[in-house]
Amino acid sequence: MKGLVVAFVLMGLFASSCWAADIRVNGLFGGSAVLVINGKQRLLKQGQTSPEGVTLIDSNSRRAVVELDGRQMTLGLSDHISSSFQAAEMAEVRIPRAENGHYFVSGFINGRPADFMVDTGATSIAMNLHHAEQLGVNFRRGRKGSASTAGGIVNAYHIPLQKLTIGNITLNQVDATVVVGDFPSQILLGNSFLSRVEMSEEEGVMVLRTKF
Template sequence: MKQKFAVILLGVIGLTGSLPGWSMPEIQVNGLFGGSAVLVINGKQHLLKQGQTSPEGVTLLESNSQQAVLLVDGKRLSLGLSDRISASFHAAEKAEVRIPRAENGHYYVSGYINGRPVDFMVDTGASAVAMNMHDAQRLGVNFRRGIKGNASTAGGIVNTYHVDLDKLTIGNITVHQVRSTVVIGNFPAQVLLGNSFLSQIEMSEEAGVLVMRKKY
């Protein structure tokens, strides 16, 4: 069964148009799920379900894998996959994404290929981002204009195409011209986030959490 995990987010945005005397708590989205969200509010982490309110007065109205809708001091706020809100604007030191490890030991993360949503499995053993022909067609990847080749799988030798993806985005990290392999057939069942992307970022593991950072 596929598992979906939202990335932990450290992007930063500023808040404008606040009322005089209204103090916005610092809110950071650490996880987005259907019907719940992990929020860090003024440095304290909370797992809120829809309708619940944190001790700081932040209410989670709605949540899915793409965004959380919050009610803060009567104001309705939507936080997307790269958003963090605080009382004052400050720039992030470095783009960073944190991915919790799934029960099966793998890391799963949602992202975008050429602006279209896709669910990845992180695979450090894959030389390139890899997908089957059906995922490529869904994502608008014109693989038949790429370089034809073949690969050995458990089911035998399969035909492949090598093509560069214009843009691949995970959280607030974007890499351009990412080499990919498109397999003719149904393998792999899930798009693999391979080393053609991973080699262009910094990676480390902290207590079961995979940390990705932009190099520059």
């Protein structure tokens, strides 16, 4: 997708947990990734586990999802995590501003990968019918209603998403609106998520942090 900028994700693990491997992302492809694990370069395909015990869960040209010891992490190109890394308890996601002035980030809806555009003017997570069908969102079980778009008032379904993950921030029961039609072309990360995290901007980088 044009203009998509990968979020630089700082993975917040609890102080009692750490990774048993040193992992760096050297290459990203659809369904595979080049990882340097404990100094050894590994080309892993989706679902494959390295001799070090690192499993590639999902990968595209923007990010890879890896799993080690039952814990998953999203990494962008050149991102690095080591066994000596002991993160603070507060989860944090940093999203660079794209050239068009918007903020784009990858994440997961109910465990399925999705790409978002941050929209502080959107009341909730917003997506079109095609997005919902791709993500397996059973929108017809939601509450029928309407949504205001640039083209006027359109039919919509309002439904809570069971789980929404951006980087290492996961929220449950996040309100979403599924718009009947092709709008919006990009899934919008709206205030049903943003209002539940701390949000700030630092020199062109949007920073999201968990609230306590």
